[in-house]
Structures are given as structure tokens and as C-alpha cells.
Amino acid sequence: MNGFEPYNDPGFLAQAWQQLGVFWSFDDMNATWVLVGSLLLGMSASVIGAFAFLRKRSLLGDALAHAALPGVMMAFLLSGSRDAEIIFAGALVSSLLGFWLIDWLPKNTKIKPDAALAITLSFFFALGLMLLSYIQNTSLPDKSGLDKLLFGQAAAITSNDIDLLLYVTTLVLVTVVVFFQKFRLIAFNRVYAETLGVPVRFYEVVLAILIVLSVVVGLQLVGVVLMAAILLTPIAAARFWSHQLSHLLTLAALFGALSASLGAQISYVAPAMPTGPWIVVSLSLLFFISFIFAPRQGLIKRYLDDRALKQRVIQENILRTLYKLLERSHFQRNGFSLAEITELRSMSGTELRNRLAEMVRRGWVKQNRQQYALSEKGLLKAVKLTRRHRLWESYLSQHADMTSDQVHQQAERIEHILNREQEEQIVAELMEHFDPHGAPIPGLSDNQGHPS
């Protein structure tokens, strides 16, 4: 404001760079503490957020963080001081009240859980803002930094805050390690945990308190409004990389720590920048990178898998079509034109030519001028597929009471995924040599594909 625009100053970048140098040289004690604090916070919040995520309560942290605000303001109003401990106590009390309300509303009234979350979040936040504006219109000393709690500001952090941050995050991490087995059990199978006699309710409250602790201790650094993201986004990103809980937690902690320290650095170097939003932006970046590029479940990998499957299905369909043509010629003629193939199975000419070219390369099909013939290898494959297709058709018509014109569509899909054992199981159940349409089911021992 007042026409002062720090980021339009050309010297700003150079200065920021220099500041960053100071930051990483660890000469500035305060900067080092901010880094350590944000690393710890990022780790503990991500780990505890992971359990909330697994319990399908992803936005609980959002509501609890917002709910902390009136407590902070009340604590300041009542005590008149901004000591980290007092603010912390106030925030803790009001967050826990918020947690109770979120729990109580859906259990005792018609209100649904999602509405209960939104009600608690917005009411507590409004109350906090009302108190904040009231405080700002009074003449209380020390009131100036309170609004930084909304979006967080690393540069405004005091050594007292850092101490508290260290104690609480250590407490959270240690508790998670101690109760790890129980938390895991409850996260994945609550009902089973109950039948084992685990006091589920107790551990859920412990978990909620840990969430509240992480949220409250992060207010200075991340702010009330965006605390939700640091609980939620790291685990959501980690989920694309692994399925194993210990890996998930490690990754989430890594993501959390990385982006928390990044956000803290930016806001430390440029104090007009709020920390919270920068942490969230870097976290989201990590999330989208994971979502798109993760090697096993990323979008690209899944797209490629999907395409490979589609191509395999098309190739297998062509194999089966060639076999059917072969069958129609009573195994007298092996070698068919594109027109003959498309007559039985409609597909675009280019698609067919491309797939056939690939099949020739794999040695499934031999090309002789415009004629395509099944090779030895291709014939074996085609027999196997046709056998599965017709077995499935027979199975459905016998055991699922389907008419013969219904079974084809089903078999068309299942032929690509049936495996050897399933095939044998079906054979054991059936005494058929012909499918419901009257076509012979080719046997495996007979390489020529004659009906056995």
C-alpha cells in the first residue's frame, strides 16, 4: 500500500538472492531456526494428516485450523500477552471444542457430516475474525502481529514459537511411532480393530488431539486458512507412489518438509509474502507431478497401460478373426485379404494395417503380398483365445441361464483376461465340445486347431 511496491524494484531479485545466501549459510540463527521449525512442522503435519486422510476425514484439519482462531483471540484478550504458550493453550481449547461440535452435530441432529464441518469451520472463523477486528479497534499493546496468524509469516516468528514448535512436533512424531500399529489397524479396518478389543474411540481422540496440536503449532508458520493443505496434500501426493503405509508416511513427510521449508524461505526472504500460500503452491506442484508422472500409478503410466491393453485386445481380436476364417475354409486355406477380415470384424483400414504390421513383426502372422496368414505361433495363440471364448459362452449358457445371443458380448471381453487355471476350471465343469452357436471348441493338444 501507499504506493510502495517492493517487487517492482529491479534490485529486489539480487537482494533476495543475497538473502537466500544468508539463509543457507546458517549465519543467521533465526533463519536457521525457521528452517528447522518448518521442516519439523512439515513432517509432523504430513504424517498426522495421513491418518486423517486414511480415515476418510481429509478436511477435518481444515475445520480444526479455522476453529483455532477464536481461541487465539480470546487468549490474547484475556491475558493481554502474545506468549506462544498462552496463544497455544487458547487455540488448543477452541480447536477441541470445534472437534467436539463436528462430532456432535451429525450424531444428534439431522445435519450431515459435511455440513457440520462447514458450519463449524465458518462459525468459529467468523467468531475469530470478529474478535480480531474488535482487538484491532481497541488500544491493547502488542496487537499488531495477530493478523499474521491467518496466512502465516515465517519472518515474524519468535524463538519462543520455535521452542514450542520443536516440543510439539517431537511429541506428535513420537506418539505416532509409539501407537503406529494401533493407528494403522484403525485406519485400514476400524471394525476389525473393534472386534479385537482395541479401544478405537480412545485412539481416535488421541489422533484428533495430535491433529489439533500440529494445526495449532503451525499457525505462525502456515496460518489458519491454509493449514488444511499441509495435512492433506502430502499424503494425497504420496499415494501415487506406493501402497505401503510406512513408505507413504515417509514420502508424505518428505513432501511436507520440502515444501514447508520452501515456503518459509520465500516468506523469510520477502517478508511481505505470506508463508502459507507458498507452501501450498509448492505442495500442489509436488502433487500434480506425482499425479502425472508417478511410475506405477501416474496418469501417463496409466494411459500407456490402457493403450497397450487396447492394442493387445485388438490384436487378439484379429487373431481370432483369422482363425474363424480358417475354420470357415475347413482349414484348407490359410491366407486372407484385408477385405475378408473387415467383413467379419469391422474396424478402420489403417488401424487394421498397423496392427497387422505389428503382428507380422511379432511373428504371429505371415504376409504374402495382400494375403495374411496365421503362423504356427499365431495359430497357437488364436486357438487358445477361441477356446476361451467358446468355453465361456458355453459356461454362461449352462450356468447363468443366458440365451446364446447374450453370451457372445460377455465372452468377447473375458477371452482376453481368462487365465489358464480358470480355463481348466471351466473345462472341469463342462462336458461340451461345441459352443452354444454350434461351433466346435478347439482343443489344446491339437495344434492344427481341429475340433478334438
Add this chain to the structure above:
Amino acid sequence: MSTLFQSFNLSDWVLDLWILATASLVAAACALVGVFLILRRQALMGDAISHSVLLGIVLAYLISGTNALWVMLLGAVIIGLVTAWLSETLHKVSRLQSDASIGIVFTLFFSIGVILVSLYTGQIDLDQECVLYGEIAFVPFDTVIWGDMETGTDLGPRAFWLILIVFAVVLISLLVGFERLKTVTFHPSLAVSLGINITFWHYFLMTLVSMTTVASFDAVGAILVVALLIIPAATAYLLARSLKTMLWLAVAYSQMAVWLGYAIAFWLNSAIAAAIAVSAGLLMGLTLVLIQLSKQYHKRTHAHPLRQIKD
């Protein structure tokens, strides 16, 4: 404050009137839209859109260079729809729970919005505080002038006209689409079999939410909109037995919240918008207490053996 008011040559009660009129329109529009959010269990989507709208406003301003009403509306509606669509797509494609994907999308959008606001403070008519509180007390000073800047007629506050337009749009949509919205809300599968395009109505509702949010933005800020969207509607949900009653009750509650909030803000000298949101919560609390008490009372007075079995 009073010297500021005097310098504008407006008497206090005219200012109060504009503020109250704007606030009650904001509250009424939010309550109407909120009813559908509550019934369709999309309270969190309301939360998400009200956050994202900030980015829409900032981007619209940065791209167009003006803060004309229709530009802001357009920006907000687009970003609101993008939020709804992206959360939905992320939920489907990445197989994340729907609330998680909502949370990821809106925190990102809101963060970018806040960062842009901090970057361009001084150039944009927004700052971090106003994002949160809105500045309903300053609403009367930003007026729409018809004709020449110097000689034209002062038509009253910009925020008032914006919310008036949006309120009218919401009201007309509800009147025209009432039966459709009702079917889509209560019997989505019936709606499908009747050939009603559910997706269209979903995004239509999201458009209304975005428009209401952006129109309320000047007055109450990003996060307090959530309170006005959800709390009066949820209170009405506790009492109402039909959609019509719920809509009326929600509006009634929202208006009570405006009056009570204005009084509280005057009494405590605090932010008006926050006080209105708090009063909405207080009214809900009061309603809950009365409902619980009457439950207790009914249990005691009608402790008939048969009734106990039925309960």
C-alpha cells in the same frame, strides 16, 4: 469513523441503510443457494468455490485491467466452474476421495489468489484483510455513477447493484427451475429416468454459487460467505419439512442474522460481516437448544408405554 462519514456529505442513516440493504441481499441470496448445497450434500463445494472465487476476481482484474462488474462476475463464474469440474475430475481420474480432491483444488486456487494479491498490493483494489473480512463498512463509498464522472447521477453503491442483480438471477432461476431443481435434488435417479440433464443442473447450481459468492465478496469476504451459505440453510434444514418452507426459513434466518449481527458489530465496534456470520451461528445454536429441549419435554410428557416402543 464519523469524520470520514461527514467528509462524504452523507448522513449516517443513509450509510447504514445502504450497508443493511446490501447485507440483507447478500444473506438472502446466500441462504437460497445454500439450501440446495445442504440438501445435495455439497456444503464443502460451497466452501471450495467461495475460496477459489478470489483467484477468479484477481485474474479477471489482471487480464482485463478493469474492475467492471461483468468482468468480475465472468471471472468468478469461470473459476467456480473450473473448481467444480477439476475436483470432480480429480476425484474420478485419481480415485481420491471427493473431499480430498476438493481440498487440494481449492487450497491451491486460494493460495495463488493470495499470492497474486500480495504481489500486486497497491495496484489491485484488494488486500489480504479485505479478502477475509470484506469491507461492508466501505460499501457506500464505492458508487456507480450514471453518465459523466463529475455531473452524472450517483446511483448508489456498486456492491449493492451487483448483489441486487445476482439476487434477481438466483430468484428467477429458482422460480423458473423450481420443479426441476427439486427433482434433481431429492430424486436424482428419477430425474435421470425423466430425461433431466443432471450434469447441467449441477453446474447450473455451481454457477449460482459462484455468482453469489463474487457478489458477496466485496461485502463479506471469501470465508465468511461460507457461513452465510451454509449456516442459515442448515438451520432451516433442522425445522423444515418441505423445500418451500426450507427456502423461506433460510431467508428468514439470514435476515435475522443480518439485524442481530449489525447490532453486535455496533455494540462491540467490530467487523460487521464477521458479526453477521457469528449471529447466524448463534441463531443456529439457539434453534438447536430449543429443539433439544422440546425433545426432552416430549419424552417426559408423552412417556406412554406404546410411544416408548415406537421411539
